[in-house]
Amino acid sequence: MSTQPGPANPAISFSTAPEPYVDVKRAASYLSVAVKTLNEWARLEKIPAYPWGDGSRKTWRFKLSELDEWMQRRINSVRRPPLSERTVRREKEAH
Helix, strand or coil, X not given: CCCCCCCCCXXXXXXXXXXXXXXXXXXXXHHCCCHHHHHHHHHCCCCCCEEECCXXXXXXXXXXXXXXXXXXXXXXXXXXXXXXXXXXXXXXHHC
């Protein structure tokens, strides 16, 4: 019997499963955007997406973690301040 920590059966591994790809409906729901919009973003390479199939009419697959990172970068972008700051700025400009 081994005194080393780990599983009793070396054939059993505790590695995590790879993140699954999701279809456009699930990804659009996750981002709260229309399926048509997400398909266009994927086609224009504005969002991380993976083509599925050959030909001109591809379907797209997405990883939710990559979509989350993409959204976080957009939210924290220096190009566009948060909505709360834009509202305050407009109110100051109005006075």
